[in-house]
Amino acid sequence: MAERALARLTRLLGIVSYLETHGEAPFDELAARFGTTPTQIEADVWLLFTTGKPGGMPDDYVDFDGDALDEGIARLRDGQGLTQVRFSAREAVALLGALSSLEASGAAPPAAASALTKLKTAVGDVAPVEVMGESRADPQVVAVVREGAESGRAVALEYVDAQDHRTERLIEPHRLVTIDGVGYVECWCHRAGDYRTLRLDRIMSAALTEDVVTHAPADHTGFSLAPRYEATVEAARAARWALESMPGASISETDQGILTTFPVADADWVAGRLLAIGPHLHSVAPAALADAVARRAADVLAAQDG
Amino acid sequence: MAGTEAAGRLLNLIIALTDSGARMTRERIRATVEGYDTVPAGASEDERRRLDAAFERKFERDKDDLRRLGIPLRTVVDPIHGDDIGYRIDAAAAALPPLDLSPAELAVVGIAADLWSDATLGEDARQALTKVASASDERPSERVVLSGTSSAVADAVAALVEAIELRREVRFGYTSAASGSSTRTVRPWRLVLRGGALYLQGHDVDRGEPRTFRLSRFHGTVRAVGDEGAFEIPAAMPAAFEEQEPGEALLAVRAEAGHALRARGAARGRDGEWDVIAVRYHHADQLRDEVLALAGAARVIEPLWLADEVRAHARGALEAVRG
Structure with a gap:
């Protein structure tokens, strides 16, 4: 082309x-x-x-x-007076937006913040984009993980996963990544004996070790969980945005609302996400996922009402 | 290569409009800038009209391209021939200022330019990167242990930026938790990036007040409607857009649970088997979802309305799966 x-x-x-x-x-x-x-x-x-x-x-x-x-x-x-011209509004938003997103994830090196300041000055007021809020990731933790990735040394972590399991792990960090504004570290995890992608804001503490990295980086990025079955969820249109964010989701409109299918790798994690749109849910299949939702909903109510 | 002709013509146009110092009328541009078709002597009336129309289309497209490139054409009206519009480029205003980025900064900017998975913003970002490369002495440092992706609806972003720039109203399909799915007409003011999510802020024409829209809840395409210059963007944004003061919630968490909440919160003693912690939050729905995800290992003590929301969500889910 x-x-x-x-x-x-x-x-x-x-x-x-x-x-x-x-x-x-x-x-x-x-x-x-x-x-x-x-x-x-x-x-x-x-x-x-x-x-x-x-x-x-x-x-x-x-x-x-x-x-x-x-x-x-x-x-x-x-050169007949030709010179490079200033950023257009779209260029400025595309570049500043991306850089801000990296920075806000907490995964970017300190150079991201200084580059952002310089580019904002150069852009002037043409970019109609504002950045608010900041990452929950602990900058000291991120600095240690980055140093591990840069120097090829393992890092000892205290990690809390989405199901609130607290673990101590030794990881070989390869690369920091941001996915939709959230920061992760791609690594070899000695505890799992496999490649993992861990959320930076769930790392409670990190310490650099003297151990040298022995596993090569994975040749794929992102999440490596294998799907176990396909879920089918019906919900009101108001829940569309939440269901769209399910990895691999496909959505169609029905008379009553929307019908979504997506692969399920971790039923507990999906059930937690479905509780967040509880009032808009119409049906959940298969039974294994519906049971997981029911169990967790009952647990929430029991805790809340003492 | 298809880009050759257009790129060459646009370069000629930039040189001519920058160099003239004074303005150039359309007629003069057509007659002297290489790349535009003039009407040959002895052309029939039909042919003349066809060529005139073709020139107008081409010139309008080129003006649009120059704006997209970041060069706004200034229109200058002749004080004597008032209806005769001329164009020129203010060289000083159009030039990219020096950037002076370090190798480490260039490297992270390069990674940022690859963030958008969507074609439209991706092209804009790469064009911006070309500009960065032409204004920097340094080259990017080699090794950066970082990469990023975004699945943001970038087509919508491009359309919104364009509409903000031209001060045109936009219309789009939108789903909100409060009012379901509807078509919104909005005067777009600015985009806001918060916690990795993009929002549009502007004046909702039908509701008659400023509103914030989350881009991931848009559906269909964003269409610009009505005239250019249809509104002004307020110099000071309304107070409703300001980041709200964080609220504080009192939560009870079971022993050996709620680690992420504990790490952010402050201990407030015990309640029987439960540890009580105070947690500050910016978005109540995020905290609610976090409590829901803990599946009974945490409960909300205060505020009471947040506790009610947690209950309502759990009940709603329970009713749905018990059908």
Whole structure:
């Protein structure tokens, strides 16, 4: 598929702008800088050659040193005043939004916060996006886990899972990830004897050990729980947003509301999520999942009413 | 390559409008900037009309593209020929300021640009990254142990940003817990990112008051309706949009349970077998869901309405599964 004109235009302006400051650069250096191939950079330079002021006199065109081009070097002679332009509103929201999301997850390194400050200044007031709130992850815990991942050393954790089981684990951290604004660490967990993705805000404490990481990072990311069966849930339309967020959910509209199916790997976890839309639930199948919901609902009521 | 012709023409247009210092009318742009078709001598009236219309379409599209690129075209009206609109680009205002990002900062910005799984915002983010790369001396540092993904409804984000920029009203399908599914018409003011979730804040036209909408509860497409410049965005946002003061709840948790709550809360003694803790919260529904997820290992003492909500949710679920 042909590259979009705007993406190319942005790079063309970038090449001229960079060369205005640095004078010259080899094609392959520009290619690495702008995430493309040297061949593409060469085609970009030739396109720039043909652009210029109205009138079309020889001095009116963007110009490069021809001899340098033969050696694969872009040496700018005349940029005709072209320069990189400021961020558009959409670009600013796309980049600042993403960076803020990384930062708010608690998983990003300190450089995310300083980059955000610099970019916000550069963007000025064109970006109609505000960031509020902050991560519950403990920054000291995250710093230890990150140091483990960067230096290749194991970390000893105190972890509380979604079912409130408190465990001590030795993990080999490979990478911090954010998924929809929540921070996790991908690791090899010695306790489980398998790869795990642990939520950073559920790590109560972390200590760096002297043990060296021995397991290679998993070649897949995200969650590795195997689904055990397919759930079918009917609910009022008001519960749509909650059901949409179930991994692998497919949703259809019915006369009474919505019908959702999704794979269930952990019935207790799903049951907990379904309680949160309790007043909107119409039916839950299969019986194994309905039982899990009933059991947990009864436990909640028993606790609440003493 | 299809992008070549358009990219070249837009470059010529940028050079011409930046260089002229004065304004350029449409006619002059068409006659002198390379890439636009002029009407050949001896053209028939039909052909002239067709070419005129084609030029208008192309020029409107190019103006739109320049705005999307971040270059607003300034329209300048001639003091003598008042109806003759001219265009120009204010070079100083259009230029990207120096960024001066460190290698570590560039690396994390690069990861952020890959966050959106959706095509529309992904392209915008990569374009922004190209701009960052052209204004930075440094190169990204190699090894960063971080990655991110988002399943946010980015098509909606792009449409909303566009509408905010043009001050156009938007219409979209929305599901709320309070009023079910309905179509909303909103004057969009800004997007808010909180705890990884995106919200739209603006003026709900039908309800006649400022409202906050969670983007994950949108359905269907976001359509811009009505004219550009249809409203002003208030300089000061209404008090209803401010982050609310956190509330405090008193919870009872069983021994050896509720660890995450304990870690955030403060001990307040005991109640029989239960430990009592005080927990601050910003969003009552999040705390309610947390108590529900503990399945009887925690209960709400105060506030009473939150305890009632926990009961109502558990009862509702129980009735549904007992059918």
